[in-house]
Amino acid sequence: xxxxxxxDDALIADAKALAELLGTSTTAALREAVQSxxxxxxxxxxxxxxxxYEALMAIGRESAKLFPPVGSSDHSDLxxxxxxxx
Numbered sequence: 001x002x003x004x005x006x007x008d009d010a011l012i013a014d015a016k017a018l019a020e021l022l023g024t025s026t027t028a029a030l031r032e033a034v035q036s037x038x039x040x041x042x043x044x045x046x047x048x049x050x051x052x053y054e055a056l057m058a059i060g061r062e063s064a065k066l067f068p069p070v071g072s073s074d075h076s077d078l079x080x081x082x083x084x085x086x
Contacts, residue, residue: 019029
């Protein structure tokens with residue numbers, strides 16, 4: 001895998017401070033921070049997608065009320081009791 005070269009002194013200092021607070025290495029502290037933020041962002045995006053889906057389904061339910069009902073999908077309204085076309 002590739003290597004990450006950080007040239008931001010403030011970020012390096014923050015990463016070292018986090019590692020010290022966590023009692024772990026700088027790499028482990030950065031891994032935990034990145035994984036935590038990644039999980040958070042994914043949750044936000046999944047929630048946003050779920051809300052969009054629910055909004056679209058609500059629009060579909062409301063718009064379906066504007067159209068008259070049609071025959072059943074089994075087409076029994078097209079055939080008589082003997083199976084012949086009406």
